[in-house]
Amino acid sequence: MLPNRPRRIIPAQQQAEEIPMGALAQGRFVTLPDGLRLHYIEAGEGEPVVFIHGSGPGASGHGNFKQNYPTFASFGYRVIVPDLPGYGASDKPETTYSLDFFVGALAGLLDALDIQRCVLVGNSLGGAIAIKLALDAPQRVSRLVLMAPGGLMEKEQYYLQMEGIQKMGAAFANGELNDAAGM
Template sequence: MPRQDLPLPEGHYLTLPSGLRLHYLDEGEGPVVIWLHGSGPGASGHSNFKGNYPAFAAAGFRNLVLDLPGFGRSDKPADVDYDLAFFVAALHGFMDTLDLPRVTLLGNSLGGAIALGLALDQPARVERLILMAPGGLEERETYFRMEGIQRMVTIFGEGPMGVEEMRQLMSLQLYDASQIEEALLEERAAVAVTQPDNLFSSMRVPNMTARLGELACPVLGFWGIDDRFNPPGGADKMLAGAPRARFVMLNRCGHWVQVEHRDLFNRSCLDFLHHG
């Protein structure tokens, strides 16, 4: 059963045919946007996107803010490999269970890689992609040379994470760490202690750069040039490879464009969704 004492809003649950139980928020009415958060200790859909999806709901979109398996209020099995195929299968099952034939996928970091993976495997199911510093564009060794990834592995490996440990980690997500809210640290610290050890040790995301030319849908992307988790050069790969891509590059911005430049992000995405 899900923990009821997590400091996160509780929305809806569904169970996939595999038995995996997923939690999600369902806000607004209209064309569907599925929100896919990034990785890291304590992550959840709400903690990644709390400043964004309400604006989309007000603009006439139905927002399904998913907690990926291993995160938030969703199931966190300790006997699976958390590789890209596992996450893409869970997302595919989520869409099938809710009878969603075609959606916009919006993903940050790991969530961006999952969005790319589904768009490549099931192109007819994806109308548009919105990506923020998506994973899946480098080899694993490249990611593990990044300062933020190295620090995340060290802190998580040192044992249970409290608010202060989470503060150390989250300060690397942003260019301006003063934007970190205490509520965010408390949310993520509470989730982190529920996550299994195999979540990060078994996480594998292949480099999909060579397949970007297969993307059939329009892509809007964002990247902060001060990103310490994911090399900003991935934007050049997307622009060179994807037939219908545009990217917004931001200075004085880290891994969380949607947090550090909330208004610009929301406006740009809504313009893309309304007008293409």
């Protein structure tokens, strides 16, 4: 049983009053041995919980988890909220942004912060990164929290199994879409 584990959900307005958001949004930087400079937010003390954001325009750790990590910090967890390489205030090197690249950067951040074992919370791309790190180094991950994680299926397999895509494909094959478009 974890000490100080949240027992109730705190509305966003109330948590913002309990912990000033501006105080937590101030970030730090760490330079990894390969020269990659990562931005991260750190707050609280206790068991480390690392929040890994998803991708997309304007994605960042704080932007993705600003309504979540303050509550965890207030309940006695050490929260780490990095900006992945290529996002937020972290470096944006010209390289291939593969899953292994992101996992290596996250492992480097954990090493730099002397985090041997932690909870990983991953959203979308962050979920895929969390899964891969857990598979590559299970001793480093105490728990996984996955929110719509990427990487569980090949994109093509996933899309082709979606009911809407199947209906659209059938309608196109039957000529229904051409008729609707006046073709």
